[in-house]
Amino acid sequence: MKTVGFITEYNPFHNGHLYHLEEAKKITGADFAVVVMSGNFLQRGVPAITGKWERAEMALRNGADLVIELPVCYSTGSAEFFSSGAIAALDKLGITDSLCFGSECGDAGLLSEIAHILADEPEGYKERLKLKLKSGMSFPSARSAALMDYLSSDPYFSRIEKSALEDTVSNPNNILGVEYIKALIKRKSSIVPYTIKRIGSGYHDAEIAGRICSATSIRNSLLQKKEIGVIRGHVPESVFKILEHMHMNSFPIFEDDFSALLKYQLLLKRSRGEDIAECLDVSRDLAARIYNNLDRYTSFSQFASLLKSREVTHSRITRSFIHILLDIREKDVRSFISEDYMEYARMLGFRKNSTALLGTIKERGSAQLLTKPAQADRVLSPLGMKMLRQDMLASDIYNSVAADKFSSAFINEYTREVIRI
Template sequence: MKTVGLITEYNPFHNGHFYHLQEAKRITGADYVVVVMSGNFVQRGVPAFMDKYSRTKMALSCGADLVFELPVCFSTASAELFALGAVSLLDKLGIIDFLCFGSECGDITHLKKTAAILLEEPQEYKTVLNQFLKSGKTFPAARMEAIKTVSQDISADVLASPNNILGIEYIKSLLKLNSNLKPVTIQRISADYHSMELSSLKESSISSATAIRKNLREEKSLSHLKNQIPEPVYNILLEEYLKSYPVFEEDYSLLLQYKLMQETSDSLAAYTDITPDLAHRITDINIQGLTFSELTKLVKTRQWTLTRINRGLIHVLLNLYSNNLDTYKAAGYTQYARLLGFKRTSSHLIREIVKNEKIPVITKMADAKKLLSNTGLTMLGEDIFASHLYNQVIYNKYGTANKDEYTHGVIIV
């Protein structure tokens, strides 16, 4: 029995994800696919477009066997910590043979070489990096040039694309955690990660999740998406449209204003991804009447990207503190495997994971207290709060009362 692990957001699930899932099984020869998926908040530092249980249904209906939730402290973190949280979870399950991810370059050798240099930081690399930084280059540009200088057979733009960067972080995590999972990459096809336009092909086509979200924000009908997503996903979108989604960062604007009104620059600096300088910049801005997006654009400077600011503000909103994250790192990153859903025919995989005893498996919230350490309970408490806040926003926006984390059962397909 072979099993391949995927790290995902499925925000929402589309034809590119379906291709990745099927190709991952084909090229690894895996019998099963286990997914680690971000919950109700994602790595860009914004709420998920659609709730985690609906996205779990999408994944299971399109070929996934098990779906586990990536804790919110990692799902909203930097690429490095996002990867460490997800890889640590897959590794501790004890049944995963491969980690398969998409990349722009599609060359696992290049990605491995780059990951090794960035993890080990040999003296030559550090020296060249400092020279490029002193010449006035930004850190990403200096890092790319230093990589190329140290290893001339690596393309200079390997660190210029988002999925390459994540793939490199996954490989670094495997090395750092001394994991036996074998990394495999699939070259992305068709739409660019940041593409804002839907594919114009009449038959089944691949558009970015960014383009799909943009069009659902602007259009009043779902019919134009029919060839962009698998049929089971389209049916779920139809069923839930304007009942539980779409959700955007602007829906959290008033909540963010309320939270920031209670903070000082000193208190803000305690949250993950909020430095003292960034905290002072946020508190210097008059937030009255600003939407979430308007505030991030006002805060933005050359020093901080919009994504970094989004993550910091989401951490403030969700009460995610740096000291807690430091505790999780010291304890080995992800502390439990929270099961969101599974295929009935693959339920034996859950029993295998439990039998391995490498990580507590949570299928019922009532069992958490007897399964988890205090550190694990703190991490889980953050997930619960994030989900309850997300559900409250859905209720305020659409009048739909979703079940809370204590009453919502595992999705079974």
């Protein structure tokens, strides 16, 4: 029994994701596909356009055999936290033979070479990174520039055209791919990385076009046109039916739907004199700028744009907002990581003909396979329960906003049943 792992957001699931799943099974020879998927809040510091349960069902109806939720402290983290948390989840299941991710370059060997440099941090690279950061560059830009300088001096990489190398270290899926491999290296994991070259639209393409287009373009079309029909043909038919059923009932959800709730939290914390710099990704400087500019707040997206600077990226700011909203504190995340990232793997859904996977996880896995959160306190430590309660709160907040937006029923996260298809 061979199993290939995927790290995903599926926001929403589209034809490119279907292609990826099908090709990954071919090139790895896998019998099963296990997906570690972000819940209701994502790595860019925004809510998912639709809930995690519906996105898990989309995956299961299109080739996934098991869907596990990535805890929210990792799903909303930096590329490094996101990747290391997701890799830990796949590794601790005890069933994952390979990892397959999409990339712009399609070259796992090249990405592995870069990952080893970032994992080992040779002195020449560290010196270059310090200089770039001192010049006032944001960390992602500084790391990319320092890496380019270092690679240019290495004979192995000198054979690669400079523009191609720049694309490799700066394109978003390549960056995540490098982080995945770096996390595998640091864990000394036996999981073998594979990559598939992205086809169709680019990651940031905003206009919907072609059968395989970006998730960004699909979300933009739904935001601008507010008609579900505009995405038909750009997602698998099973996905379209799920979204059509949910449209204007619990979907679509956007960051500005959380504007009032975020402002309330910021006003409350400011009035109490709370130190929001304790939250993950919130530096002292950013915390001061948030409080000093709070009277200019009009919406989630407007405030993020207002605070964006050369030193702090838009994504870093939106991640900070989500961490403040959900009270995700850096000291707690460091505690989770120190205890090998997570005690449990919360199952969102599985295919009934893949039940052999569940038995193998129970035999080999080092994480508790969690199907009923209400009974979790029987098997988890206090630290594990702290992580789970954080996940449950995040889902309840998301579900509350969706219920208010569409005047629909609120569903308590503890009542949700695992999806079986």
